[in-house]
Structure formats: C-alpha cells, structure tokens
Amino acid sequence: MAFVVPKTLKAGSMSLRCLTEHDSPALWDAISASRPLLRRRMRWVDAVQSIDDCSAFIARTQPAPEMTEFAVGVFEGRGRLSGVGALQHPAEDGQVAEFSLWIRVERRRRGKGFAAAKALINHFFRKAGVRRLYARLEPANPEARGLLRKLGFKYEGRLRREKRLNGRWVDQECWGLLRQEWKK
Numbered sequence: 001m002a003f004v005v006p007k008t009l010k011a012g013s014m015s016l017r018c019l020t021e022h023d024s025p026a027l028w029d030a031i032s033a034s035r036p037l038l039r040r041r042m043r044w045v046d047a048v049q050s051i052d053d054c055s056a057f058i059a060r061t062q063p064a065p066e067m068t069e070f071a072v073g074v075f076e077g078r079g080r081l082s083g084v085g086a087l088q089h090p091a092e093d094g095q096v097a098e099f100s101l102w103i104r105v106e107r108r109r110r111g112k113g114f115a116a117a118k119a120l121i122n123h124f125f126r127k128a129g130v131r132r133l134y135a136r137l138e139p140a141n142p143e144a145r146g147l148l149r150k151l152g153f154k155y156e157g158r159l160r161r162e163k164r165l166n167g168r169w170v171d172q173e174c175w176g177l178l179r180q181e182w183k184k
C-alpha cells in the first residue's frame with residue numbers, strides 16, 4: 001500500500017510539499033551548500049553529483065500507487081528550500097516506515113527541523129494510518145539524537161557495525177515512535 005500523501009503541510013511560517021521537477025536546482029543548491037556536513041551523516045550524499053541526480057531523486061519520490069519512498073521539501077517564506085523530510089520502505093501495508101530529515105546548514109538550530117518533523121509526523125500518524133516510525137543514526141550524531149528525543153522517539157537499541165559511512169563501518173542507534181505515544 002502506498003503512503004497517503006499530503007498536498008501541503010503548514011509548519012509555522014514554513015510549508016512542506018512534494019518536490020517537483022522545478023525544484024531540482026534548489027535541491028542541488030541546498031545539498032551543495034550543506035555537502036561537507038551532510039555527508040558526515042548521510043550515505044546518499046556522494047551519489048548526488050548533479051542537478052540531474054536531484055531530478056532522479058524527485059522523480060523517484062513522486063506520489064504513485066506503489067511508491068516506497070516519499071519526500072517533501074521544507075520551504076520557508078518566499079519558497080526557499082531549507083531541507084527535505086522523507087519516509088521510506090513502508091512495511092506492513094505502509095504502517096511502519098523509516099523517518100529522516102535534513103535541514104540545510106545555515107538554517108539549523110532555529111527550530112526548523114523540529115517544526116518540520118512535527119508537521120510530517122502528525123500527518124502520517126493522524127491522517128495516513130502509520131502506526132510506527134523509526135529512525136537510525138550513528139552514535140556520533142548528537143543533533144539527530146536531540147531532535148528525535150525532543151519529538152518523543154524512544155531509544156530501542158544499537159546495531160553494531162551495521163552501516164558503511166564514508167569508508168567506515170559504524171554502529172547504528174535505533175529509535176522508534178508509536179502512534180499512541182504521539183502527543184504533539
């Protein structure tokens with residue numbers, strides 16, 4: 001079953017919506033501006049080397065009946081792209097999914113990540129029938145840990161040497177949030 005995709009979600013002065021082909025240059029700009037810090041945290045960064053790669057990502061995450069990956073752009077006031085939130089690999093008929101989010105470097109630490117995550121999670125728990133979200137992060141990622149904890153995710157354990165990131169095998173912390181725990 002595919003995700004129930006929102007048209008536009010409001011998060012304070014920001015809005016979250018599906019990316020379109022027209023957003024490829026803005027996505028490329030946001031990734032390029034944040035590349036050194038992003039690649040320390042996320043494995044896909046080195047694979048994005050052009051605007052065409054951004055277009056391919058956007059095409060892959062368009063609403064479709066059998067979609068397994070869903071992404072929204074986080075847009076500020078005048079339509080500036082400040083980050084991307086995503087849900088992936090729906091299992092159990094789309095009721096269990098992996099959550100991730102990144103915010104471009106110069107817009108961090110202003111509450112944007114928390115507000116965007118709240119809007120996205122709220123939609124999926126309240127309107128889209130999702131019952132469990134989970135996230136994984138390497139232990140040396142205090143930003144993500146702080147964000148997940150603030151959102152109410154619970155620590156569920158640690159997978160040792162689970163993922164290859166920048167040429168190293170790193171552990172993965174597992175964090176999970178159930179619909180009945182969601183109180184925001």
Ligand SMILES: CC(C)(COP(=O)(O)OP(=O)(O)OC[C@H]1O[C@@H](n2cnc3c(N)ncnc32)[C@H](O)[C@@H]1OP(=O)(O)O)[C@@H](O)C(=O)NCCC(=O)NCCS
Pocket residue numbers: 038041042099100101102103104107108109110111112113114115135137141142143144145146147148150
């Ligand atoms: C994680 C991330 C999305 C947070 O975005 P942000 O807009 O800076 O987050 P916010 O300003 O809304 O902060 C929310 C909470 O995150 C935590 N946090 C954010 N930056 C932090 C930092 N540098 N160090 C420690 N905690 C941090 C804090 O708990 C913060 O709450 P507080 O402001 O009440 O202290 C951003 O740092 C990012 O894009 N990181 C790289 C991608 C990544 O690791 N994503 C994984 C998310 S599942």
